[in-house]
Amino acid sequence: xxxxxxxxxxxxxxxxxxxxxxxxxxxxxxxxxxxxxxxxxxxxxxxxxxxxxxxxxxxxxxxxxxxxxxxxxxxxxxxxxxxxxxxxxxxxxxxxxxxxxxxxxxxxxxxxxxxxxxxxxxxxxxxxxxxxxxxxxxxxxxxxxxxxxxxxxxxxxxxxxxxxxxxxxxxxxxxxxxxxxxxxxxxxxxxxxxxxxxxxxxxxxxxxxxxxxxxxxxxxxxxxxxxxxxxxxxxxxxxxxxxxxxxxxx
Numbered sequence: 437x438x439x440x441x442x443x444x445x446x447x448x449x450x451x452x453x454x455x456x457x458x459x460x461x462x463x464x465x466x467x468x469x470x471x472x473x474x475x476x477x478x479x480x481x482x483x484x485x486x487x488x489x490x491x492x493x494x495x496x497x498x499x500x501x502x503x504x505x506x507x508x509x510x511x512x513x514x515x516x517x518x519x520x521x522x523x524x525x526x527x528x529x530x531x532x533x534x535x536x537x538x539x540x541x542x543x544x545x546x547x548x549x550x551x552x553x554x555x556x557x558x559x560x561x562x563x564x565x566x567x568x569x570x571x572x573x574x575x576x577x578x579x580x581x582x583x584x585x586x587x588x589x590x591x592x593x594x595x596x597x598x599x600x601x602x603x604x605x606x607x608x609x610x611x612x613x614x615x616x617x618x619x620x621x622x623x624x625x626x627x628x629x630x631x632x633x634x635x636x637x638x639x640x641x642x643x644x645x646x647x648x649x650x651x652x653x654x655x656x657x658x659x660x661x662x663x664x665x666x667x668x669x670x671x672x673x674x675x676x677x678x679x680x681x682x683x684x685x686x
Contacts, residue, residue: 463595484669511535511672517664522640525660526632532667533625539674540618546682551614555677559592562614564674565621566592571666572624574647575659576631582644590620600648628663 440446483492491498508515513531516524543550543561551562559567570591577586589608597604612620640657654662 485665507672511668514668517668518661519664520640520657522632522635522637525635525640528664529628529632532664532671533629535671536625536667539671539678542678546678550678550681551617552611553677553681555680558673558677561674561678562612562617563592564670565617566590566612567594568667568670569620569624570594571663572628575662575666576628579644579647579654579659580631580656588620588624590617602648632660 486492486500486503492500492503513528513535516528516531519525519528552560554560554563569588570593573586573588573591577583585606587606589606590612591607593602593604593607635656640655640660642656643653644656644659646652646654
């Protein structure tokens with residue numbers, strides 16, 4: 437299979453009469469792409485951050501509102517992720533953690549080793565929790581709280597971490613036990629909960645440096661929204677993969 441990577445410039449390329457059956461586009465920028473007269477049977481698109489204010493058109497119809505409404509239906513409480521006041525944010529975090537608690541209970545009832553199973557090369561359940569530890573450390577610990585070294589060694593950096601200037605030497609190179617992952621995750625959940633317990637409207641408006649690009653300011657509220665978005669999207673990924681694991685032949 438031919439593989440194209442970051443050094444291949446395919447911007448504005450035209451595929452005419454090309455056979456792309458079974459092709460996979462992973463962490464690829466398709467913004468502004470135009471598909472005309474295409475066959476899309478069985479096509480799967482997973483875009484964690486659908487256009488906010490820009491349309492995603494299928495046969496001239498903006499499908500973003502339909503997708504968002506359906507995801508909110510499937511994941512009760514997801515619609516609260518953009519709460520804009522202290523009480524709303526506290527409620528949003530509480531319902532989110534009840535959702536994760538139910539998913540953790542589901543994993544506990546599955547066969548041993550389930551947390552470390554990768555589906556189609558994606559992060560395992562344990563790695564997903566570790567990434568959420570890092571997301572909390574970046575957007576709350578580093579940006580809002582201004583901690584000099586906010587990162588837990590069990591955090592899971594993303595594939596663009598080095599490009600973002602993240603020092604990978606801060607993170608463990610050994611695979612932790614699931615109990616260790618759960619402990620790190622519980623600590624960061626508590627960190628957010630404790631912060632939200634006393635946050636005020638004025639606090640939410642305060643500005644902080646973006647964790648990866650300090651020259652761009654972010655408000656406390658926007659940082660919290662990123663954390664909530666990360667939580668819900670990675671929960672969706674986790675549930676998707678748990679469904680796949682549960683349906684696999686023993």
